[in-house]
Amino acid sequence: MRETQTEVLLIEDDKDLAHSIADYLRLDKIICDHAYNGHTGLNLAMSNHYDAILLDLMLPRIDGFSLCEILRSRGNDTPILMLTAKDTLEDKVAGFQVGTDDYLVKPFAMQELALRTKALSRRKSGQVHKLLIADLEYDLLAKRVTRAGQEIRLTPLNMILLEVLMRKSPATVNRRELENILWPNDIPDSNNLRVQIYQLRQQLDKPFARPLIHTVQGHGFRLGENLS
Incomplete structure (x- = not known):
């Protein structure tokens, strides 16, 4: 049986990291759309269907916490995986409170990112209100x-x-x-x-x-x- 592609939205302002992520995920049949700031990410997330969203926290224009909260308030139930260098319990709690489904701390192994992305893509988020x-x-x-x-x-x-x-x-x-x-x-x-x-x-x-x-x-x- 032919394996179907997974389509995700990657919102990450570090362009070198974004390209590296996209190149690696493509090998796992995960195709990325890119957004390099929160405003563009919001527009893409609300205009298209994605199996998952990979969301950096420290973004220009709209930060990741705010973007996640906006998406959930608008009924978007696409699973969200937050990517961040912040690794304290308080940061993780804040992420889950605004509606993320999973949390991955930078630097991370690309294989783990791919595994978590595929796991999230199989379901809709339970965080939407x-x-x-x-x-x-x-x-x-x-x-x-x-x-x-x-x-x-x-x-x-x-x-x-x-x-x-x-x-x-x-x-x-x-x-x-x-x-x-x-x-x-x-x-x-x-x-x-x-x-x-x-x-x-x-x-x-x-x-x-x-x-x-x-x-x-x-x-x-x-x-x-x-x-x-």
Whole structure:
């Protein structure tokens, strides 16, 4: 089976180090986009899909701590690996508090960087506090859902269903996976999932001009804009 490439965003102002990292990771089928300051890194991270972000702390324009916090506040759940010469416990705590997923102290072995990057790229970050898709926002801490600024009240099962669809977006989530998540101990008949999808559509889509929940015939459901 052909191994797929991993695509990461490397935000590092030391250009020589950035090129060395990119050259080494390419040997492991990890392709890097570069940003040499926090402002460019933010724009790239919000405009493109990456499997992971490799983030230096001491950056011009926007430092790594601030950049990580901004990304999480905007619902970006790409896993983040912080790269820094700061190795105190306080520095590590600060990094995790703003939303990083892993921490690697400079100087580091390139092989360890590659291993950690691949491990992170297989999942989405659990550090994100808000999920954002189009004009739909789910504040995970406050358990509050809004669309176009209008608060939407959902049942507990609807909330779980919405979180799964938003985290997986724009991918299709198959019916069996949704049923296993909603009813882990005793999966009911298939009509129960249809009921939950119907209820969610009534709240999220019916009052608005553009639907966000889409049925993929024979597969499952997905959430997002302009999905065919």
